[in-house]
Amino acid sequence: MKIITALMLSLSLFTLSKQVSATDILVIESYNQEYSWDASYKKALIESLGDKYSLEFFQMDTKRLPVSVHQAQADKAWQLYKNKHPRIVILGDDNALKYLGPRLAKEAVPVVYLGINNNPRSYFETAPHNFTSVLERTMFKRSIASLAKIIKPRPKKVLVLFDAGTTAKAAVSEAFDGDIGINVFGVDAKLRLIKSWVEWKVQVSKARQHGYDAIIMGLYHTITDLNGKNVPADQVMSWTVEHSRVPLFSFWDFSVGKGKAIGGLVLSGEEQGRLAGSIAGQILNGASPEKIYPKTAEQGRYLFSRSMLDRYGVVLPDSINALSALID
Secondary structure, eight states, rough: OOHHHHHHHHHHHHHHHHHHHHHEEEESSSSSSSSSSHHHHHHHHHHOOOOSSEEEEEETTTSOOOOOGHHHHHHOOOOOHHHOOOOOEEEEHHHHHHHHHHHHTTTSSOEEEEOOOOOGGGGGGGGTTTEEEOOOOOOOOHHHHHHHHHHHOOOOOOEEEESSSSHHHHHHHHHHHHEEEEEEEEEEEEEEEBBBHHHHHHHTTTTTTTTSSSSEEOOOOOOOHHHOOOOOOOHHEEEEEEEOOOOEEESSSGBTTTSSSSSEEEEOOHHHHHHHHHHHHHHHHHHHGGSSSSSSOOOOEEEEHHHHHHTOOOOOOOHHTTTTTEEE
16 A cells, blocks of 8 residues: 555655656847846746746747847757747847747747837837737937936936937837937937947047937947957946946846946836746736737836946935936
């Protein structure tokens, strides 16, 4: 009797382990886990799903690797998907959706994508029935407008700097409608998409000379040197802070803090991960992806660095200070 009981227990444990394995979630990241955006949404996904389901992460690393190998990275991710047979796939950011979305649209597996700046329809011939999403919509115009209240005297011109990566191009295409300059409540914002480290340095160091009252940091993770080698994001940030003669603001929370940007009206990867985790949980509990309407993450929050406010002598007006989170 004891032997039979032991065998039944062993069989139950084996069956349970198979069930746990079957709940595997494959997360394909466009970038890498050293990138703060990825780290934030990964943390939120693990907190939302990790206690109940197993998660596996694949990093395409397309911010640091050249475009020539992006397809090869996508092929590795695809092979992992075929080997793992996950119950659900989560795609993080535009490159994962660009390279893997059309393939996964032909599969039966449910897919949730997050952090997409481009119009998702541009990646598909027809809308896939097995997909749903969390959309990322940067608040460029609202962020620029807020500077009119923060900077004294009121700014006339601000310089908006982005690298020339896929995400940057998609984000500014949606927000700027292809223009390189917009006027927001009397503030002229000039957009620059920059590939080279040399050009980035020129734009930053000459900003005041060219009449700019502030710089807003967009994305800066695909900048390359004269040899075509990726310049580490931390190096780009530290050099920019050291050499900028005008206040430095940001669109994303990972760029805010001591030795970084002052802050601003920013987006967070954690919110993207939290919402994607919630959607994934619904699907794993039986909901159909096509019946889950895509969600848009929080419309930004005010986040500022105390040390950087002090450094640039910026004093937040009461109306914004009351809504702001302050760090360091």
